[in-house]
Amino acid sequence: MIRFDRVTKRYGHRAVVDSVSLEVRKGGLCVLLGESGSGKSTLMRMVNRMVEPDAGRVMLDGTDIANVPPESLRHGIGYVIQSVGLFPHWRVADNIATVPRLLGWDAARVASRVDALLQLVGLPPEDFRARYPHELSGGQAQRIGLARALAADPPVLLMDEPFSALDPGIRRGLQVALRRIHAETAKTILFVTHDVEEALLLADELAVMQDGRLLAHGRPAEVLRRDADPVVKRLFGEATLAFHRLGTLRAANAARPASATQPAEAQLPILPPDSNLKQALMLMLESGTDQVALPGGATLHLSDILAAA
Amino acid sequence: MRLPRRAVPLLAQAAAFLLALWAAPHLGALWGAPFPDVQRPVWDQRGWFALLGAHLMLSVGAVVIAAALGLGGGILATRGQGRLRPLLDALFALAQSVPPIAAIALALPLLGFGAAPTMLALVLYACLPVLRGTVAGLDGVAPAVLDAARGTGMGAARVLWQVELPLAAPVILSGLRVAVVLSIATAAVGAMAGAECLGTPIVVGLANNNGAYVLQGGLFTAWLALLADRALALLAR
Known part of the structure; x- marks a missing residue:
């Protein structure tokens, strides 16, 4: 240490x-x-x-x-x-x-x-x-x-x-x-x-x-939180701060668990394991969907990303 | 085995030089041709090989001392943010600025006639290029390499011996090469102080109005200096 x-x-x-x-x-x-x-x-x-x-x-x-x-x-x-x-x-x-x-x-x-x-x-x-x-x-x-x-x-x-x-x-x-x-x-x-x-x-x-x-010092998600120090915001670029923050959040933590009533649609693009929300958003933009699937059947919606960010 | 191949031309030149020294006493017609008034154009007061040996002893001895001083001075000049550099550089430049002939004349009362004052003059004359080469070589070592060397935990002496000097060696060697050529060429003035060398025929020839002696002494001194330069160039590669 x-x-x-x-x-x-x-x-x-x-x-x-x-x-x-x-x-x-x-x-x-x-x-x-x-x-x-x-x-x-x-x-x-x-x-x-x-x-x-x-x-x-x-x-x-x-x-x-x-x-x-x-x-x-x-x-x-x-x-x-x-x-x-x-x-x-x-x-x-x-x-x-x-x-x-x-x-x-x-x-x-x-x-x-x-x-x-x-x-x-x-x-x-x-x-x-x-x-x-x-x-x-x-x-x-x-x-x-x-x-x-x-x-x-x-x-x-x-x-x-x-x-x-x-x-x-x-x-x-x-x-x-x-x-x-x-x-x-x-x-x-x-x-x-x-x-x-x-x-x-x-x-x-x-x-x-x-x-x-x-x-500032801490886990990346803490350092990039919404009420971060103005200088920190400027350093990361005010316009892209939220985007960078997505990169610090795990997709699995924001996803909805697989439910029996609403099975995940088979054709949803699948996010690799251990992806973050930035990668999830990129995948949505890339494939033109507002939902992606996680390995194991959970799904992630665009609104989940907005809520987490 | 790349070096021996490259060394072949050099060895051939050295052989030609020695052959010429051996043949010199038999080439009266050659030495006399430019000087028709000279009665005895062939140098025969002393053997050429004896003069060559004495010349080499003088000049190589002086270079060894000059190299030690120049190398030591150069290392000192680059330690501790180069605080000593201006002083050392001025000192060595001053030493070289004294004309060897004047240095010999000034040293005569202290050191007497012969090899000693000549050596002193040669050392003073030859240590500046070694110092400059050493300083330039050590300056040329990349700062990142030094940073990394210290960062890995090498001590100052180890950084110097294992990193700085090996990397600076080509530039140091080129400074040494200048020193050797200067020293061999300049050792001829030692004859003025009575030190036997390839300059002896020059001094005797000047005193007796014998241009043929001067020609022979000058030719062999210059030839030897060039040979040494070539040899060190080979070593530097």
């Missing part, structure tokens, strides 16, 4: 991070959302002491990290950055093996870990372990960056706009991969982005920052 306790960072007279308190629960994926210059990256980089706060403290599992030497602290925290920063003179396998080697793992253990990680990030080991970074596409390089961060199985992962420089299709692939990896590994992840769609896709918890201050 990560806990920021009234942390402040000033550059000159300007407070880049201004007395922020925030808790990220163990195993959670917390997205720090804000425009550039909002202080979100600075806040994140305090966790591995790449930035030292001027005031306040950062606790990691109850320990004040100011008392942990930066190098050993960082061995236990995966770090992924937008520009990836693979070591260009090392092969993919050596890049991934960076932290395990710093920790003194033996060669056999390192090699098998490298292969396991390449598989985890969806790249065939035999094809990739001997490549140099310049032989990778942007998306592949960031997958390797993620593998390097996960190499020594750190409980915490810091990700600073890791997908922002990638093409939309590649980005979506990596977002899906990250969700899967998060579900499989139960890491505590702090993820920085300025991309609203990405934030809503990934976040268990959302923390919105502006001018160094934490504006």
